[in-house]
Amino acid sequence: MKIGIIGCGHMGGALAQSFMKNNYSVAVFDRHPDKIQALGLASDLSLEDVCRGSDVILLAVKPQVFSDLASELKQTNLKEKIMLSVMAGVSLQDLKEQLAVSKIIRCMPNLSVKDQQGVLGWTSVGCEASERQELQDLMSSGGLALELKSEEQVDKMTLISGCGPGYLAYWYEAMITQAKNLGFQEAEAQAIVKQTIEGTTKLLENNSPQELQKNVSSKGGVTECLTQSLEQQGFQEIFQKALQEAAEHMKNLNT
Numbered sequence: 001m002k003i004g005i006i007g008c009g010h011m012g013g014a015l016a017q018s019f020m021k022n023n024y025s026v027a028v029f030d031r032h033p034d035k036i037q038a039l040g041l042a043s044d045l046s047l048e049d050v051c052r053g054s055d056v057i058l059l060a061v062k063p064q065v066f067s068d069l070a071s072e073l074k075q076t077n078l079k080e081k082i083m084l085s086v087m088a089g090v091s092l093q094d095l096k097e098q099l100a101v102s103k104i105i106r107c108m109p110n111l112s113v114k115d116q117q118g119v120l121g122w123t124s125v126g127c128e129a130s131e132r133q134e135l136q137d138l139m140s141s142g143g144l145a146l147e148l149k150s151e152e153q154v155d156k157m158t159l160i161s162g163c164g165p166g167y168l169a170y171w172y173e174a175m176i177t178q179a180k181n182l183g184f185q186e187a188e189a190q191a192i193v194k195q196t197i198e199g200t201t202k203l204l205e206n207n208s209p210q211e212l213q214k215n216v217s218s219k220g221g222v223t224e225c226l227t228q229s230l231e232q233q234g235f236q237e238i239f240q241k242a243l244q245e246a247a248e249h250m251k252n253l254n255t
């Protein structure tokens with residue numbers, strides 16, 4: 001299975017790396033040749049060259065530019081190609097209408113595919129069982145790949161795993177900010193938080209989140225006080241509301 005990638009930004013580049021690590025043949029097209037060269041790949045191929053030489057064409061541009069790209073793509077011969085979109089919020093119906101192809105996959109990866117530690121949820125239309133198996137193998141290059149029953153589930157995964165590295169990094173940064181507010185120097189604050197996060201991830205390998213919270217929170221202690229304060233101030237409600245707003249935003253990304 002030869003893979004053509006259109007858009008070599010954060011996600012296109014990360015997926016290219018994970019595919020290449022699993023020995024897939026990869027060709028890339030992007031407006032910025034330097035991004036392709038950084039992967040050690042040829043940067044002189046046209047959009048048409050990349051499409052012609054590929055079995056699967058991965059669309060990894062922003063949803064906002066999809067319509068323009070679709071007009072360009074329709075000039076190339078896409079018949080028999082499998083189109084694989086990672087664009088948030090662009091529906092199978094939109095892809096089908098704008099590209100006039102029958103085999104389409106919607107996949108929601110996250111940036112951890114770069115280290116083959118990603119989560120990828122995907123669903124397809126028009127693909128045969130053997131092709132779906134090949135696609136499952138392809139996606140597994142990036143980490144945990146889950147074939148989902150519907151594209152609604154792909155949208156839901158966008159909110160949890162797709163955006164996840166972004167808002168976990170936001171929380172991480174908030175911890176560094178608060179460590180500095182408590183008087184630690186930048187370097188100290190970073191080292192303390194980094195080790196805390198890494199140590200916690202290790203503990204979570206053998207403890208459920210509930211168990212770990214219980215083990216750290218002695219009755220009437222400081223951790224219990226801190227988490228109860230977050231709960232009382234509506235942490236869950238704030239998080240839920242943010243997810244709902246993001247879900248609404250996703251619906252309008254390519255309009």
Ligand SMILES: NC(=O)c1ccc[n+]([C@@H]2O[C@H](COP(=O)([O-])OP(=O)(O)OC[C@H]3O[C@@H](n4cnc5c(N)ncnc54)[C@H](OP(=O)(O)O)[C@@H]3O)[C@@H](O)[C@H]2O)c1
Nearest residue numbers: 007008009010011012030031060061062063086087088111
């Ligand atoms: N980043 C993530 O963590 C993440 C997670 C899940 C899904 N996704 C999805 O992945 C897609 C790409 O996101 P990203 O963060 O990788 O974006 P990005 O870093 O902006 O990369 C997109 C790349 O495609 C190029 N491009 C745009 N239009 C093009 C065209 N017509 N022909 C060739 N190249 C073109 C862009 O160039 P210019 O900069 O000049 O426009 C840029 O280099 C989005 O649809 C997003 O929803 C991203």
